[in-house]
Amino acid sequence: MSFEELLDQAGGLGRFQIFQLVLFCITNILTYPHIVLENFTAATPDHRCWVQILDNDTVSGNVTRTLSQDALLRISIPLDSNLKPEKCRRFILPQWQLLHLNETVTNTAEPDTEPCVDGWVYDRSYFPSTIITEWDLVCESQSLKSVVQTLFMTGSLLGSLIYSPLSDRFGRKVVYQWCLLQLGIVDTAAAFAPTFLIYCILRFWAGLNIMTITINSFSLMSEWTISKRKSVGVVLMMSSYSIGQMFLGGLAFAIRNWHTLHLAVSVPLFVLLFPSRKLVESFRWLIVRNQLEKGVKELRRVAHINGKKNAEETLTIENVLDAVHTKPSIFQLFHAPKALNVIRCLFSFHFRFSSAVSFYGLVLNLQHLGSNIFMFQVLFGAITLTARFVSLWTLNYMGLRTNQILFSFLAGVSILVNTFLPQEMQILRVVLATLGIGCVSAASTGSTLHQIELLPTVFRSTLGGIISGFHRIGAIVAPLLMILLGYSLHLPWIIYGVITLLAGLVILPLPETRNQNHQLPDSPQDIENGGKGSRKTEQEDTSIKVTHF
Incomplete structure (x- = not known):
């Protein structure tokens, strides 16, 4: 019996999947603000x-x-x-x-x-206290703001490379909970940092956890959801990031003190640890790792939550034996011709890198658009939320590759045109900036769906961590490019635009998975079989459902 059939027997979209999706969305809403927190905690006042x-006041004189x-x-x-x-x-x-x-x-x-x-x-009329005013990070020290953002992004890069292999070895759930706990602790401590150096260390530590929370939540969601509903789940989870942006804008407007704002986005993470205990380890991962009894136990548990009767009769060890793979080596990905699809996916680092450079170049520099950064934060969140669903709709008509290429081109053009507009044309500049950030978000949504379709379960966290690592490198480069403002006011934005225009070209070698009878691959052998697996039950079934977007 194939993984898809096992999941269907346990309920591929029931109460458990809904609970899981809601929990992950709430977590994303509260964790995403940690990425762009310096927009407000490090705002530079006049x-x-x-x-x-x-x-x-002691000076006197007529x-x-x-x-x-x-x-x-x-x-x-x-x-x-x-x-x-x-x-x-x-x-x-x-x-x-x-x-x-x-x-x-x-x-x-x-x-x-x-x-x-x-x-x-x-001028404390907007912000009575920020880390800029706390440690005088202005004039000769103004570049230290970019250093904080770069350290956080560097931490997220190292975290994805460290924790992703651990997730493939010890499980998605336990690493997810550990990183959620660490993020809550270190960013709560950052609110009380006595020196700028300690603050930087704590923010770097926070960055170590942020991407693992994201990667493991996507892995758990995709591996517990049937293929034809997976794209909706991915878009809803990515949309929660946009809601997190808007949430941060409103929260920062209400809480202007940086210490209090840090606590407001960090303390709730401890509360999320309690419902996260109800999560269930990925049965795909358990079975691929030859933990049959535990995998069957978790399947039955989910079936019970979803109200499926007779689960013990249908979900047995005998029925999952056909889904078991010998534990492969990651080097097997380099030996088979069709497995080069995964290698091509890894080579698409340029797309993930480029989209990160342009995205964070815009969202981390709201003050370059105008003084009302609260409005821009909410506006960017609203436009990215809309873009996620626009991307989901366009995928039905143009496929994954065309989707990423088109939106990357539109984003690059928007950024370049905006670069050379005069400051007086404020409304048009804001419109083009929101269009650019929306197109980058739409392209990233297609890229995430494409990545899930191409990576096998047994290496999904590891390979996802590597690909995410390229995304993190782009996030590291984005704030560093702002140092070039000392040479030219246009140079950073020209780089953002050009690199986004070129991003879509690396998508061309990747295979199109829409309407290709492509189910979620679990091993390198599944990639060789066109994503449909090597199980006898699937070979006999001539009416397999395809993935719909």
Whole structure:
């Protein structure tokens, strides 16, 4: 009896699958904000140098008392090229003569200025406290914000490479719960970090867990769901990330203090540990790992939850023997011609890398679009949510490959056009940015479905971790590219756009799985058999249901 038939006997879409999907969606809503948390906890407010005659309440004197704040600011802080007070320099001595000059005249006497040796004064009207104001990460230290984001993404890369093989060895459920617990602990601790170094270490540690939670939840969902419903489950889970974006935007609007915001998204993770105990280990993984008795036990447990009667009679060890594979080596993937489909999937790292660069380049730099980052966070969440379902709908007509190529092209064009629009065309720039992020999300949805269809169960977490690793590399590169703003204001965005345009080309060698009689492969042998498995029952069945998208 094939895996698909075993799952159908236990209930391929019943109460258990619904519970599992709801739990994973809620978890995603609460875990995704940890990825883009620095949009708000590391928001950079307007700032200027601290100056004694303006900011020291103990300074007295008739002259300073009679002057307005604007006048004191004018003689203390030079103007930049936009005739606004400099953020990182001040006059060494008050420039009283400027009070008698036309205000449009700028001070070009560089020798009269110095860095902000006494600290900064911040505009706290939007954010009373961020890690920027906590540790003065401005001016010469402004790149440290990108360092925090890069460390988190680096942690997510290493985490996917470390925990994914452990998931294939010890099971999806136990590693999923362990990473969920770690994420709650370290990001709760990050809210109380006494120094910037400790904060960076804790955020790196948090990153180690985030991708494993994502990969294992997708593995458990796909391996407990019948093929024809799998695409809907994937899209719903990916849509929960979009809801998480909107949730973070609303939460950050209500909670402006970075310590409290950190706690608000971290403490609820401990509550999720209790319902996660009701999850069931993947029976596909158990059977492939030759744990027959436990696999049958879990199948019967799910059948009981789904209200299936006579499960003990139909779900027996004898019936699952045909589904058992000899434990293969991952190197077998390189020997058989059709198994090169998996190798091609690994070579599609460029697509995952490129989509991550453009996606995180947009969502991690909301302040480059405008001042209302709360609205942009919610707007991006809404557009990505819509894009997930648009992608699901278009898959019915164009297939997985065309879907990824088309949306990658549209995303690249949107980013490049937006790069050269003047700042005054704010509405059009926001429209193109949301279009770009929506197209990247739609392409990523097709890529995730394609990946599940191509990877065998026995190596799904390992290979998924490797492919996700390329995605994480792109996420690491995205904030680092913003350092190039010091050379050109357009250069990072040009790179985002070009790399997204090229991303779709690597999809061409991959096989199309839509309407190809393709069931979820469980071993390298299944890939050789066109994804339909080598079981006698399947060979005799001429009316096998196909995967619908």
